[in-house]
Amino acid sequence: MLDYDKEAERYDALRGGEPRAEAAARAVLDLVPERARSLLDIACGTGIVTRRLAAVRPGMRVTGVDLTYGMARRAADRLPGAVLLADSRQLPFPDATFDAVTSVWLLHLVDGPDDVRAVVGECARVLRPGGVYVTTVDKAASHNVGSDIDAVLATRPRTPALDAAASVEEYAAGHGLRPAGQGCFPGLGQGRSPQRALTDLRRGWFVTLPPGDPLAEQFAVRLARLPDQDRPRPDPRFSLRAFSRPGG
Numbered sequence: 001m002l003d004y005d006k007e008a009e010r011y012d013a014l015r016g017g018e019p020r021a022e023a024a025a026r027a028v029l030d031l032v033p034e035r036a037r038s039l040l041d042i043a044c045g046t047g048i049v050t051r052r053l054a055a056v057r058p059g060m061r062v063t064g065v066d067l068t069y070g071m072a073r074r075a076a077d078r079l080p081g082a083v084l085l086a087d088s089r090q091l092p093f094p095d096a097t098f099d100a101v102t103s104v105w106l107l108h109l110v111d112g113p114d115d116v117r118a119v120v121g122e123c124a125r126v127l128r129p130g131g132v133y134v135t136t137v138d139k140a141a142s143h144n145v146g147s148d149i150d151a152v153l154a155t156r157p158r159t160p161a162l163d164a165a166a167s168v169e170e171y172a173a174g175h176g177l178r179p180a181g182q183g184c185f186p187g188l189g190q191g192r193s194p195q196r197a198l199t200d201l202r203r204g205w206f207v208t209l210p211p212g213d214p215l216a217e218q219f220a221v222r223l224a225r226l227p228d229q230d231r232p233r234p235d236p237r238f239s240l241r242a243f244s245r246p247g248g
Helices: 017-029 048-056 069-078 113-126 148-153 165-174 194-202 214-224
Strands: 038-042 061-066 083-085 098-103 127-137 178-186 237-244
Touching: 017 048, 017 178, 017 237, 038 048, 038 113, 048 061, 048 069, 061 069, 069 083, 098 113, 113 127, 113 165, 127 165, 148 194, 148 214, 165 178, 165 237, 194 214
Parallel strands: 038 061, 038 098, 061 083, 098 127
Antiparallel strands: 127 237, 178 237
């Protein structure tokens, strides 16, 4: 797992920056009803997406929370007075506080299925009746664009996807949420080159291939042999699911 306090300073530059953030925010808001007047963005990271959610809907009060101080500090620079340090498994808000809740690139990072269920449960709890929860799903699969890099990495050890769409839908249903739509958006600027994939491998991006592990070095050698080392392959496409809380 990456240290997100250390990642905070360079996080945006390594992940598509403003173009990716704009694509993410617009796709998320396509699933949030116009009537929504309050939105909670959990695991808001540096706030680069959160700020755009607020900018596109100026009549909607947007609040961000993140567990990591380094990330929350950067988010607070973008949304002064609207960012809190908080654990998404135990949100510091009363029941039925928000018209919408979002979690972009979060569920794949938690410790296990119980934590995913807890996060989804908290999102359901703080939603008002008629409110909508929007989340990314299947993040790892989104990065498989059929490139030569993907072919090299296809045989690496994998862990079960915590944010699999079917599992998230099951957890949502268990907390009284109903499917309310789907969407997707491009990870602009995130298309990996072999050199970028090699750098990510050696800094611990692939959790089943820790830096220095002999197996990781085998994959590093194969990545280094690919042609066009600096040419980015196609961008990933991220998937979204929306769920509504009945009533309202």
